[in-house]
Amino acid sequence: MKEKILDSIKSQIGSNGEKGWPVAVRDRIAYPHSKELRVTPANYAVTFLWTMRDAVLPQLDKDNLAIATNFYTPAGIEGMVRNLLGNPYIRYIIILGEEYASKDGCETKSELTSANALRAFFTKGINEDRKIPGFETAVNFDKNIPTSEIKKIIDNVKLIDLNTEMKNASLQDKIAKANEIMKKEKEEAYSNPSNYDYTKQEETKPYEGGPIIVHGSNIPDAWIKMIHAINTYGRKNLMNANTDRWVKEINNMTVVIHDPQNTDLSINPFLVPLTIEKIEAYKKEILSPLLPEGKAYTYGNKLRAYITPSEPIKELVNTTEYKDYEFGKGPWIDANVKYYVKGYAEVDQISDIIEVLKRDIYSKACVAITWHVQDELMRKHKSSPCLVLLQAMVQDEKLNLFVFFRSHDMTQGWPDNAYGCAAIQKEIAEGIKVEPGILTIVSGSAQIYAHYYKQVEDMLKKYYKTSSEFKDARGDYTIQVEKEEIIVKLLHPIDHSGIESFKGKTAKDLYNNIAEAGTSINPSHLMYLGSELGKAEFCIKNKKTYEQDSS
Numbered sequence: 269m270k271e272k273i274l275d276s277i278k279s280q281i282g283s284n285g286e287k288g289w290p291v292a293v294r295d296r297i298a299y300p301h302s303k304e305l306r307v308t309p310a311n312y313a314v315t316f317l318w319t320m321r322d323a324v325l326p327q328l329d330k331d332n333l334a335i336a337t338n339f340y341t342p343a344g345i346e347g348m349v350r351n352l353l354g355n356p357y358i359r360y361i362i363i364l365g366e367e368y369a370s371k372d373g374c375e376t377k378s379e380l381t382s383a384n385a386l387r388a389f390f391t392k393g394i395n396e397d398r399k400i401p402g403f404e405t406a407v408n409f410d411k412n413i414p415t416s417e418i419k420k421i422i423d424n425v426k427l428i429d430l431n432t433e434m435k436n437a438s439l440q441d442k443i444a445k446a447n448e449i450m451k452k453e454k455e456e457a458y459s460n461p462s463n464y465d466y467t468k469q470e471e472t473k474p475y476e477g478g479p480i481i482v483h484g485s486n487i488p489d490a491w492i493k494m495i496h497a498i499n500t501y502g503r504k505n506l507m508n509a510n511t512d513r514w515v516k517e518i519n520n521m522t523v524v525i526h527d528p529q530n531t532d533l534s535i536n537p538f539l540v541p542l543t544i545e546k547i548e549a550y551k552k553e554i555l556s557p558l559l560p561e562g563k564a565y566t567y568g569n570k571l572r573a574y575i576t577p578s579e580p581i582k583e584l585v586n587t588t589e590y591k592d593y594e595f596g597k598g599p600w601i602d603a604n605v606k607y608y609v610k611g612y613a614e615v616d617q618i619s620d621i622i623e624v625l626k627r628d629i630y631s632k633a634c635v636a637i638t639w640h641v642q643d644e645l646m647r648k649h650k651s652s653p654c655l656v657l658l659q660a661m662v663q664d665e666k667l668n669l670f671v672f673f674r675s676h677d678m679t680q681g682w683p684d685n686a687y688g689c690a691a692i693q694k695e696i697a698e699g700i701k702v703e704p705g706i707l708t709i710v711s712g713s714a715q716i717y718a719h720y721y722k723q724v725e726d727m728l729k730k731y732y733k734t735s736s737e738f739k740d741a742r743g744d745y746t747i748q749v750e751k752e753e754i755i756v757k758l759l760h761p762i763d764h765s766g767i768e769s770f771k772g773k774t775a776k777d778l779y780n781n782i783a784e785a786g787t788s789i790n791p792s793h794l795m796y797l798g799s800e801l802g803k804a805e806f807c808i809k810n811k812k813t814y815e816q817d818s819s
Contacts, residue, residue, distance in 0.1 A: 270309060270456070270457075273356070273357075273457050273460060273461065274307055274308075274309065276460065276461050277289050277307045277354060277355050277357075277461045278305060278307045280354055280461060280463045281463070282294055282512065283350075283466060283512035284510065284511060284512035285512075287305075288305040288307075289305075289307055289351070289354050289355055289461075290335060290351045290354065290355075291350055291351060291354040291463055292346075292347035292348075292350040292351050292512065293344075293347045293511075293512060293513060294511075294512065295508060295510055295511040295512070295513070296337065296338070296511075296513070297335060297336075297337045298321040298325050298336050298337050298338065299325055299328070299330070299333065299335060299336040299337070300335070302510065307355070308334065308357075309357045309454055309456075309457070310331070310332045310333055310334035310357060310358070310454070311332055311334070311357060311358060311359045311360055311450075311452070311454055311455050312332050312333050312334060312358070312359075312360050312361075312362060312449075312450045313333075313334055313335045313336070313337075313352075313358050313360070313361045313362070314328060314333060314335075314336040314337075314361075314362045314364070314446060315336070315337055315338065315339040315361065315362070315363055315364075315365070315386070316336070316337075316338060316339075316364055316365035316562075317338060317339050317340075317363065317364075317365040317366055317367055317368075317382060317383055318338065318340060318365065318366040318367065318368050318563070319338075319364075319365030319366045319439065319562035319563065320562055320563055320564040320651060321336075321338060322564075323439065323561075323562040324336070324364075324365065324439070324443060324562070327440075327443045327447075328443065328446065328447065329447045329450055329451075331450070332450040332451070332452070332454060333450060334355060334357065334358050335351065335355075335358070339382045339383070339386070340382055340680070341382050341406075341540070341677075341680045342380065342381075342382050342385030342400075342403050342406040342407050342540060343406060343407055343408070343539070343679075343680070343717070343719045343720055343723070344382060344719070345385060345386070345389055345400070345407050346407065346408065346409055346410060346413075346719055347719065349409065349413065349417075349418055349421055350413070350463070350464070352421050352425060353413075353417055353420070353421065353461065353462045353463070353464075354461050354462070354463050355461060356424075356457040356458050356459045356460065356461055357455075357456075357457045358425060359424065359425055359426065359455050359458070360425065360426050360427075360428055360449075361386070361390075361425060361426070361427050361428065362428045362430060362446050362449065362450075363383055363386060363427065363428070363429045363430060363431055364430045364431060364439070364442040364443065364446060365431070365439065365442075365562060366560060366561075366562055366563060367381050367382075367383045367384075367431065368381050368382075379543065379545070379546050380402070380403060380406060380540045380541060380546075383431065384402075385400060385403050385406065385407065386427060387427065387429065388400050388401060388402050388403055389422070390422060390425070390426075390427040391427075393419065393422050394409075394415070394418055394419070394422075398415055398418070403540075405538075405539050405540075405541065405723055405726070405727065406539050406540045406723065407723075408719070408720075408722040408723050410464065410466060410467050411467060412464045412465045412466065412467060413464045414464075417462060417464075420458075420459065424458040424459075428449060430442045430445055430446060438561070439561055439562050466718075469504075469514075469718065469721055471504065472499070472500060472501055472502050472503070472504070472516060473500055473501055474501075475501040477503075477519070478519060478520060479518075479519070479520040479521065479522050479710075480497045480498075480501065480518055480521055480522070481522040481523075481524065482494050482497055482522070482523055482524070483524045483526065483741075484523065484524070484525050484526065485525075485526055485527055485530075486525065486526075486527050486528070486530040486532065487525055487528060487530070487683065487686045487687060487690070488532075488533070488535050488536065488537055488538070489535070490523050490524070490525045490686075491523075491537065491538065491678075491682065491683055491686070492537050492727075492728070492731050492732055493523075493732075494521065494523045494678065494682075494714075495678060495679065495716065495724055495727070495728065496728055496732045497518065497521070498516055498517075498518050498521065498678060498714055498715075498716050499516060499716060499721075499724050499725070499728060501518065502515070502516025502517050502518050502714075502715075502716060503516070503517050503518070504516065504517075505517040505715075507715065507717075513717065513718070514717075514718040515715035515716060515717050515718065516715065516716045516721075517713055517714065517715050517716075518711075518714045519712065519713060519714075520710055520711070520712060520714075521676075521678070521710070521711045521714030522708065522709075522710050523686075523708070523709045523710075523711075524706055524707075524708050525686065525690075525706060525707040525708075525709070526706055528686065528689070528690035528693060528704065528706070528707035529690055529693075529694060529704050531544065531547060531687070535731070537727055537730070537731040538679075538683050539679050539680070539720060539723045539724070539727060540680065542683060542684075542687075546684075547684075547687045550684045550687060550688050551687060551688055551691035553566055553567075553568050553688075554566070554567050554568045554571075554688035554689075554691060554692065555568055555572070555618075555691055555692065555695060556568040556569075556572065557569055557572035557573035557614070557616065558573075559573075564651035565638070565651065565653055567638060567653065567655050567688065570638035570653055570655075571616075571617050571618055571636050571638060571658075571692070572616045572617065572618055572619070573606075573614040573615075573616065574614065574615045574616075574617055574636075574637070574638075575612055575613075575614055575640070576612065576613055576614075576615060577611060577612055577613070578605075578607050578608070578611055578612055578613035579611065581602060581605055581607075581613055581615075582607075584601075585601050585602050594628070595627050595628075600623055600627075603619075603623065604616040604617075604619040604620040604623060617636035617637070618636060618692060618695060618696065619699075620636075621634040621636060621660050621696055622695075622696055622699035622700060625660065625662065625667075625696070625699075625700045626699070626700055629662050629700060629702075630661075630662055631661075632661060634659060634660040634661065635657060635658070635659045636657065636658050636659075637656065637657045638653040638655055638656060638657070639652075639653065639656050639657070652674075654673045654674055654675050654676060654681070655671065655672075655673050655685065656672050656673065656674050657671075657672050658670060658671045658672070658689070658692065660693070660696050662700075662702060663705065664705065665702055665703070666697075666702060666703050666704065666705030666706075667693060667696055667697035667700065667702050667703070667704050667705055668705040668706050668707070668708070669689060669692065669693040669696070669704075669705075669706075669707050669708070670708045670710070671689050671707070671708070671709050671710070672710050672712065673685070673709065673710070673711045673712065674712045674713070675711075675712060675713045675715070676711035676712075676713065676714050676715065677715060677717065678711065678714050678715060678716055679716055679717070679720045679723075679724065680720075682709075682711070685709070686707070686709060689707055689709065690704070690707055693707055734792055739761070740761065740789060740790055740793050741761055742761070742789065743758045743759055743760060743761050743767055744758075744759045744761060744764070745757065745758055745759070745793075745797055746759060746816065747797075747800050747801065747804055747814075747816045748814075748816070749804050749807060749808060749813075749814040752773070752808050753771055753772070753773060754771065754772055754773070754774075754775070754777075754778055754801065754804045754805065754808070755769065755770070755771050756769070756770040756771075756778055756782065756797075756801075757769050757770075758770075768785060770782055770785070773808075774805050775798070775801035775802050775804070775805045778801050779797075779798065779801060782797075800816060800817075
């Protein structure tokens with residue numbers, strides 16, 4: 269009987285179209301390797317959450333271990349359920365490791381982390397709407413998976429939460445405890461394996477390709493508009509070769525946030541709703557040079573303790589010619605550098621940007637990076653940072669910040685990242701005694717993962733709304749009819765002074781002239797202008813009096 273079940277597990281077709289188990293997100297699982305078909309009667313799964321796999325996997329005993337993986341987002345529960353249904357020998361899931369920006373799970377029981385989603389799933393189950401209580405907007409189960417099958421997991425698989433049981437223990441102690449637990453005698457499978465189809469996703473609308481730019485008043489507003497853009501136009505693509513992870517993707521998605529320091533969460537549209545406490549925890553991490561145990565990197569560590577060879581810095585600082593450089597010679601040159609005896613140094617790039625802007629507030633050279641070419645040559649040696657660079661510039665006496673992410677999970681990762689970048693912006697602005705300005709985030713590959721499609725659809729139905737009030741930063745338009753001629757004036761949005769004037773006999777004459785002038789208008793304003801021009805032309809032809817905004 270055992271061999272028959274094992275053969276059945278091995279013969280399943282995964283979501284990537286290949287035979288074998290695991291059947292979902294196989295390329296992202298740490299153990300077994302995606303190219304290794306390893307199916308045994310092992311009873312344990314281990315998730316080390318946000319901790320780097322290299323810090324855990326080599327130390328785990330493999331004899332009774334079926335699968336080991338990170339667990340970044342609550343939405344990953346659907347893939348977990350598919351893999352558990354596909355291998356009914358797994359009877360236990362062990363949690364250990366970092367729970368995102370927090371120190372451990374015991375300090376963040378109210379936060380909507382992936383670890384807390386797992387806890388809620390195994391303690392509260394699912395409601396009649398097939399939702400996990402507390403995570404209604406974060407997790408969706410494909411309609412092809414029967415409710416009875418989801419409940420079968422809850423009834424037959426036990427969660428062993430070492431982060432709660434061993435609150436103050438080290439990662440090494442938790443790993444040792446996991447190995448001790450897994451020495452238990454193997455149990456039999458509780459059912460036959462089962463595997464289910466995926467709901468086919470509709471294609472998005474065509475567009476010209478390349479960047480899409482959205483503007484938002486604050487971070488939630490910008491996020492809603494950005495998600496709508498990707499959901500509408502994102503190209504269907506794979507995250508990597510040999511993967512089942514389909515996404516909707518925009519290349520170089522550009523989001524401009526006009527008041528990034530606004531932390532009002534009265535509108536909280538995020539699939540995993542944010543709290544002020546979670547935002548503050550993330551800000552603390554992104555502003556800190558410290559690297560927590562078991563993490564490959566944090567952006568704070570990369571930006572504020574950037575590792576580089578020390579000799580070139582010492583040589584530069586000590587050269588006699590340095591007095592001829594822009595700021596001259598002085599202790600400020602390497603004030604933000606820590607030297608170490610092993611021939612390397614750590615550079616606090618954020619403090620260095622502040623130092624430069626204090627001496628030249630209009631400098632265009634205030635760039636910080638996280639990328640180490642020598643670490644990225646093997647793609648991926650450990651884990652490549654998604655935030656690659658940022659640039660701080662002063663314009664209109666405000667500190668604007670530009671940030672580039674090479675790859676971006678726009679549903680789960682982007683909101684936290686945006687608040688973190690706003691914190692960096694605020695620190696630089698306060699350091700040079702100016703107000704923070706706009707925050708621009710460009711995401712080279714901006715993705716909505718397939719396991720978020722339904723949640724995104726529900727969110728947009730609730731939150732995405734167009735406005736009939738046109739507050740166009742590029743100007744307002746007035747339309748008049750004089751002597752059977754349409755006159756359009758572009759007015760300054762602040763003082764309402766005239767910027768440009770257009771005249772024509774027909775609506776077509778006008779919209780061609782406006783287009784040739786290179787004036788860019790937001791879509792709603794553009795459609796409004798077109799309707800008013802058409803109405804003005806109609807009034808001329810029918811000898812009626814035209815009045816802008818009249819019925």
